[in-house]
Amino acid sequence: MALHISAVLFFGVIVFLLVRKAGLKVWHAVVCVMLGFYLAGSTIAPSIRSSCDSIANMVADLNF
Secondary structure: OHHHHHHHHHHHHHHHHHHHHOOOOHHHHHHHHHHHHHHHOOOOHHHHHHHHHHHHHHHHOOOO
8 A cells, every 4th residue: 555655646746847847738647647547447457556566566676
C-alpha cells in the first residue's frame, strides 16, 4: 500500500511540475488521468501492476 501511495505522490508531483514548468497544458494532464482510470479498469491492469511492483522491487534491491 505504501508503494502505491508513493507512486501516486511521485507522479502527481511530476505532472504538477510539467504543468508549471514544461508547458504541459492542464487539458493534457486531464486526458492522461482519464487514461489511467480506464487502464486501471481494463484487463491489462494486473500486468501493469505486476510490472510496477517488479520495477519497485528491483530498485529497492539496488545497493549504492
